Amino acid sequence: MRAWRVEQPGPVDGRVVALGESAVPQAGVGELLVRVLACGVCRTDLHVVEGDLAVHRAGVVPGHEVVGEVVGVGEGAGAEFGVGDRVGIAWLRHTCGECRFCRRGDENLCPESRYTGWDADGGYAEFTTVPEDYALPLPPGYKDEELAPLLCAGIIGYRALKRADVPPGGRLGIYGFGGSAHLAAQVALAQGAEVHVMTRDEKARELAMELGAASAQGAADAPPVPLDSAILFAPVGDLVPPAMEALDRGGVLSIAGIHLSDIPRLNYQRHLFQEREIRSVTANTRQDAREFLAFAGRHRLEVTVHPYPLDEAERALRDLSHGRFAGAAVLVPTSRG
Numbered sequence: 001m002r003a004w005r006v007e008q009p010g011p012v013d014g015r016v017v018a019l020g021e022s023a024v025p026q027a028g029v030g031e032l033l034v035r036v037l038a039c040g041v042c043r044t045d046l047h048v049v050e051g052d053l054a055v056h057r058a059g060v061v062p063g064h065e066v067v068g069e070v071v072g073v074g075e076g077a078g079a080e081f082g083v084g085d086r087v088g089i090a091w092l093r094h095t096c097g098e099c100r101f102c103r104r105g106d107e108n109l110c111p112e113s114r115y116t117g118w119d120a121d122g123g124y125a126e127f128t129t130v131p132e133d134y135a136l137p138l139p140p141g142y143k144d145e146e147l148a149p150l151l152c153a154g155i156i157g158y159r160a161l162k163r164a165d166v167p168p169g170g171r172l173g174i175y176g177f178g179g180s181a182h183l184a185a186q187v188a189l190a191q192g193a194e195v196h197v198m199t200r201d202e203k204a205r206e207l208a209m210e211l212g213a214a215s216a217q218g219a220a221d222a223p224p225v226p227l228d229s230a231i232l233f234a235p236v237g238d239l240v241p242p243a244m245e246a247l248d249r250g251g252v253l254s255i256a257g258i259h260l261s262d263i264p265r266l267n268y269q270r271h272l273f274q275e276r277e278i279r280s281v282t283a284n285t286r287q288d289a290r291e292f293l294a295f296a297g298r299h300r301l302e303v304t305v306h307p308y309p310l311d312e313a314e315r316a317l318r319d320l321s322h323g324r325f326a327g328a329a330v331l332v333p334t335s336r337g
Contacts, residue, residue, distance in 0.1 A: 002333075003125035004313045005059045009051030012321045016049050017062070017124075017314055024127045026074075031129045032081055033072030034089065039123030040065025040148035041308070041316045041329035042179070043235065044091065044258050048118055049317060052259045056119045063123030063331070064091040064116035065151040066130075067144045077132040088136035088293070089123065090151045091115050092283055108159075108283040115283070124313050126333050136289055139297030146303040149179050149328035150296055151289075157184030157233075158292035159284040160256035164229040166193050173197075173227040175219065175243055176234030177204040179328030180256060183301060184231060185211055187292075190299050196223040198243075199234070204326045207304060222246055231256055237263035244271035244278070252277045305330050 003022045010016045027033040045062040047053045066089035070081050081087055095102050095110035102110050116122045116130070138147055157180040166172050172188050174181050177199040185195050189212045197208035197216040205216035215224050219239060226248035232239055235257045241264055243253050255278065266272060304327025308316040316329040 001126035002310060003061050003121070005061055006049055007059070009049060009055060012046060012050055012317050017317070019311065019313070022125070025121065025129050027072045027077065027129050028074050030076045030131050030133065031074040032070050032077055032087065032132050032135055033074070034066065034068035034087060034128055034130060035071045036066055036068045036123050036126055036128060036333055037086070038067045038144040038148040039063040039331045040152060040179070041313070041320055041331060042152050043320065044152065045117060046317060046321055047259045053118065057121075060118065061121035061123070061125050061128070062117045063125070064089065065148045065153065066116070066123035066128060067138065067147045067151070068123070068128070071127075079132065081132060081135055086138050087130070088138050088147065088151045089116055089128065089130045090134070090136060090155060090284075090289055091117070092286065092289075093120055093131060093134050105285065105287070108285050113283065124310070124331060126310070134286065136293060139293050141297070141300060142303070145305050145307050145330040145332055148330045149183065149303055149305065150293065150301070153180035153328055154183045154296065154301070155284050155289045155292050156180055156256055156281065158187060158295070159288045160184060160231045160233075160254045160281045161188055162288070163252075163279045163281050164231050164254035165252050166191070166229040168192060170194070170228035171196065171225055173223050173230035173243065173246055175199070175230065175232045175239050176236075177201065177208050177326070178233060181231070181233040182207060182211065182304060182327060185213065186299075186301050187295065196225070196227065198223065201323055201326060207326050211302060227251055230254070233257065235260050237261040240264070240278070241266060241271055244276055247276045249274040250276070252279060254279050254281060256281050258283075304328065307332050309334050
């Protein structure tokens with residue numbers, strides 16, 4: 001099979017990933033073998049490729065927004081999914097189930113957690129595997145390439161929205177408006193929030209307004225009203241101070257990314273006083289994933305995608321790095337005939 005592997009983490013404008021032939025993986029105990037139908041290109045993939053995240057598996061195949069068809073079932077698997085079923089594969093791949101975090105429902109904080117496309121080979125390939133317990137049912141009514149971004153961009157945006165704790169009918173600020181943000185905004189709007197978007201990209205601002213945002217302005221600009229909650233999707237620590245200043249009393253800033261550049265010094269009176277809070281987001285639980293995908297089944301989300309052939313994964317990563325599109329890039333394997 002064809003698969004992209006991280007050769008040597010570094011700037012994506014260099015040669016850091018390589019396409020080659022690999023053996024089709026085997027489904028292990030409790031695992032499913034999946035033929036990849038589509039795989040989203042996530043900013044976390046960029047962090048893996050560029051070395052912002054420490055290497056967990058040398059030569060790993062990136063990709064953790066995988067829509068696929070089950071083509072094989074390992075020993076002990078098959079209780080929920082069988083050959084021919086469509087499944088989703090997301091970032092979270094393993095938790096211990098026994099630590100205090102897992103026992104209280106916070107498996108995303110498990111010290112033994114492992115991740116698709118970082119600890120194990122992911123979806124920048126024609127085939128991959130997933131533990132059946134971490135495979136996800138997919139909502140109907142979407143194309144494969146539309147489903148792919150839901151599996152991380154959508155799920156982690158949903159988790160970030162929960163962490164932002166928007167009050168009923170509250171005002172939500174969104175900083176950065178890419179693949180994850182444009183989905184979280186739609187969930188927030190469906191839940192009755194008033195959404196204000198701050199982003200440097202003019203096309204993204206246009207998309208935000210088309211989706212129903214009340215306003216859209218520059219990345220560090222002040223929104224027209226005080227915010228009850230905000231989510232920072234852009235991995236830019238410099239945006240934390242203006243986001244905190246935009247919060248009203250008791251407001252919460254949720255930081256959605258797995259990686260963030262350094263945050264400048266905060267001023268207590270301007271940024272934190274009056275019970276303003278900063279909350280990080282660490283992966284997601286399987287419950288988050290199933291809740292969000294069920295929501296997507298009830299509410300048709302507009303998923304802005306930019307398909308790339310699997311052979312052009314390197315270009316897709318570079319385009320993501322340089323902000324050359326609004327929405328989400330998706331790799332679509334094509335038959336070699």
